Amino acid sequence: MRYLALALALAAVSWGRAEAQPQDVLFQADFEGNVCGFVTIDPAAELTAVHDPDLALAGEGALQLQYVQAPGHPELPGWGLPGALVLPLLDGLPGLTEVSFGLATALSTPVTVMLVEGDDGPRYTALLWSAAGTWQEYSLRLDDFYPDRDGPADPNGRLDPERVTGLAIIDADGFIRAIEATVPLFATEDFAEQTLWLDQLVLRAGEPPEPVAAEGPMVLAHYVPPMRGFLVVGGLDKTIEAEEQEDGQTALRIDYSTPAQTLVAVIHTLAPEALADARAVSFQVRSNQASTLLVALEERRGPGDINKSSYHAMVSIEPGEQFETITLPLSEFKLGEDQTDPDGALNPELVNTLLIIDGSAMLGDAEVINTLRLRPPLVIP
Numbered sequence: 001m002r003y004l005a006l007a008l009a010l011a012a013v014s015w016g017r018a019e020a021q022p023q024d025v026l027f028q029a030d031f032e033g034n035v036c037g038f039v040t041i042d043p044a045a046e047l048t049a050v051h052d053p054d055l056a057l058a059g060e061g062a063l064q065l066q067y068v069q070a071p072g073h074p075e076l077p078g079w080g081l082p083g084a085l086v087l088p089l090l091d092g093l094p095g096l097t098e099v100s101f102g103l104a105t106a107l108s109t110p111v112t113v114m115l116v117e118g119d120d121g122p123r124y125t126a127l128l129w130s131a132a133g134t135w136q137e138y139s140l141r142l143d144d145f146y147p148d149r150d151g152p153a154d155p156n157g158r159l160d161p162e163r164v165t166g167l168a169i170i171d172a173d174g175f176i177r178a179i180e181a182t183v184p185l186f187a188t189e190d191f192a193e194q195t196l197w198l199d200q201l202v203l204r205a206g207e208p209p210e211p212v213a214a215e216g217p218m219v220l221a222h223y224v225p226p227m228r229g230f231l232v233v234g235g236l237d238k239t240i241e242a243e244e245q246e247d248g249q250t251a252l253r254i255d256y257s258t259p260a261q262t263l264v265a266v267i268h269t270l271a272p273e274a275l276a277d278a279r280a281v282s283f284q285v286r287s288n289q290a291s292t293l294l295v296a297l298e299e300r301r302g303p304g305d306i307n308k309s310s311y312h313a314m315v316s317i318e319p320g321e322q323f324e325t326i327t328l329p330l331s332e333f334k335l336g337e338d339q340t341d342p343d344g345a346l347n348p349e350l351v352n353t354l355l356i357i358d359g360s361a362m363l364g365d366a367e368v369i370n371t372l373r374l375r376p377p378l379v380i381p
Contacts, residue, residue: 024204024205024206025202025203025204025205026093026094026095026096026203026204026205027087027089027093027201027202027203028201028202028203029063029200029201030058030059030061030199030200031049031050031056031061031062031063031198031199032051032059032060032061033049033061034049035047035048035049035063036049036063036087037087037088038063038085038086038087038198039085039086039087039088040065040067040084040085040086041080041081041084041086042065042067042080042081042082042083042084043080044067044068044080044082045065045066045067045082045083046065046066046067047064047065047085048063048064049061049062049063049064050062050063050064050197055197056197056199057102057104057135057137057197057199057200058102058199059199061199062197062198062199063085063197063198063199064195064196064197065083065085065195065196065197065198066193066194066195067082067083067171067193067195067196068082068191068192068193068194069082069083069107069109069171069173069174069177069191069192069193069194070082070174070177070191071174071177071178071180071181072174072178081170081174082171082173082174083109083170083171083173083174083194083196084168084169084170084171084174085168085169085170085196085198086166086167086168087166087167087168087201088165088166089164089165089166089167090165092161092162092163092164092165093161093162093164093203093205094161094162094205095161095162095205095206096142096161096164096203096204096205097141097142097204097205097206097207097208098139098140098141098202098203098204098208099113099115099138099139099140099167099201099202099203099204100137100138100139100140100200100201100202100204101137101138101169101198101199101200101201101202102135102136102137102138102198102199102200103128103130103135103136103137103138103169103196103197103198104130104133104134104135104136104196104197105132105133105171105194105195105196105197106132106133106193106194106195106196107132107192107194108129108130108131108132108239108240108241109129109130109171109172109173109194110127110128110129110130110171110172110173110176110230110231110232111127111128111129111130111170111171111172111196112125112126112127112128112168112169112170112172112175113125113126113128113138113140113145113167113168113169113170114126114148114166114167114168114169114170115145115159115161115164115166115167116164116165116166116167116168117154117159117160117163117164117165118163118165119165120152121152121154121163121165122147122148122151122152122153122154122159123147123148123151123152124145124146124147124148124159125145125146125148125269126140126144126145126146126228127172127228127229127230127231127269128226128227128228129226129227129228129230129231129240130196131227131241131242135197135199136225136226137200137226138226139208141208142159142161142208143271144228145159146269146270146271146272146352147159147272149300149352167203169196169198171194171196172231175231176231176232176233179233180233180234184262185234185261185262185263185362186233186234186235186262186263186264186265187234187235187236187258187259187262188234189236189238216378217282217378217379217380217381218274218378218379219376219377219378220268220270220274220281220354220376220377220378220379221268221376221377222376223250223251223252223374223375223376224242224250225242227242227252229268229269230252230266230267230268230269231266231267232254232256232264232265232266232267233264233265233267234258234262234263234264234265235254235256235257235258235264236256236257236258236259237255237256237257238254238255238256239253239254239255239256240253240254240255241253243373249375251284251286251323251373251374251375252266252373252374252375252376253371253372253373254266254371254372254373254374255370255371256369256370256371256372257367257368257369257370258358258360258361258367258368258369258370259361259367260361260362260364260365260366260367261361261362261365262361262362263357263358263359263361263362264357264358264361264372265355265356265357265358266355266356266357266374267353267354267355268353268354268355268356268377269352269353270351270352270353270354272352273349274351274352274379275297275330275348275349275351275379276348276349277348277379277381278330278348278380278381279329279330279380279381280327280328280329280330280380281295281297281327281328281330281354281377281378281379281380282325282326282327282328282377282378282380283325283326283356283374283375283376283377283378284323284324284325284326284374284375285317285323285324285326285356285372285373285374285375286320286321286322286323286324286372286373287317287318287319287370287371287372287373288319288370288371288372289319289360289368289369289370290316290317290318290319290360291316291317291358291360291368291370291372292314292315292316292317292358292359292360292363293314293315293316293317293326293356293357293358293359294312294313294314294315294355294356294357294359295312295313295314295315295326295328295333295354295355295356295357296310296311296312296336296353296354296355296357297310297311297330297333297346297348297351297353297354297355298310298311298351298352298353298354298355299311299341299346299347299350299351299352300350300352300353308339308353309335309339309340309341309342309346310336310339311333311334311335311336311339311346312333312334312335312336313328313332313333313334314359315328323373323375327380330346330348333346354377356374356377358370358372
């Protein structure tokens with residue numbers, strides 16, 4: 001992400017210190033007047049502050065980014081990340097405890113919020129889901145940001161707000177398209193015109209809001225709006241939404257078609273050591289078609305570890321009107337045939353990704369049209 005560091009450096013030359021805010025507010029932007037210091041590292045995008053109450057979360061102003069969803073701009077090697085907003089921060093964010101904002105997109109899409117330390121240093125990310133055509137308000141604590149293991153290592157292993165040099169908000173669809181473009185097992189959609197709106201951004205110090213205490217096993221993703229912690233790769237004609245069920249619970253509903261010899265994967269990003277004390281992982285599923293699911297756990301030892309160790313377990317499910325509970329002991333996960341692992345064993349504390357993959361079109365060598373409903377994966381201690 002050299003282009004992210006370059007953007008921060010260039011913008012810092014011309015952007016001054018933010019006006020003083022109340023003591024517990026480090027920075028805020030309502031976009032009633034201008035873009036409030038934001039830049040885009042998508043040279044083909046149009047970034048403006050719009051003044052229309054119908055386009056704003058509150059008041060009349062919002063930040064608007066219009067762009068084309070794509071893996072990147074091949075005519076501009078090493079530069080151009082579609083759907084990327086960056087706020088350079090000259091003085092860090094000492095005392096930061098909360099990042100809150102409103103976000104809306106014309107098309108449903110995953111969004112990555114990133115805090116960057118130093119000059120292209122360690123990166124910490126939170127993965128969100130933006131449903132099309134609706135404002136959603138997010139409140140992120142520091143522990144909602146996970147280390148980006150594709151980025152530089154952090155010498156002290158923790159996010160230091162006073163060292164943060166930039167906040168980035170990025171349409172993660174570009175990352176999905178980059179995966180699909182390089183892995184032939186995933187089908188990819190045509191490029192799409194997208195618009196992202198941002199409003200009521202506040203970076204706060206002091207005591208953050210207390211998280212809602214959850215009873216029972218640890219939940220590994222949030223399927224209740226505003227949804228967080230997952231993205232979907234592969235498939236065509238996808239629609240992804242939170243759907244309330246007859247029992248009052250909410251499920252992730254994914255409608256898709258899968259061309260023959262391809263896969264659809266629901267990828268969940270996990271907190272560090274989320275599975276450290278796990279005996280098993282569990283989730284509930286409903287499918288409109290008989291399906292073969294491959295559940296995968298990926299180990300990453302740290303930055304620079306490009307050879308992920310992926311462990312798999314396979315599950316067959318039948319179509320039905322009721323959710324089926326799938327519980328998989330970690331002892332059932334086996335190292336993939338094309339995988340290597342330095343110590344030859346699954347280390348739960350190193351797992352940072354959980355994938356639920358529909359392999360039916362691959363195994364049956366025929367197109368599959370399906371609706372899959374999932375309830376959040378859980379850690380079983």
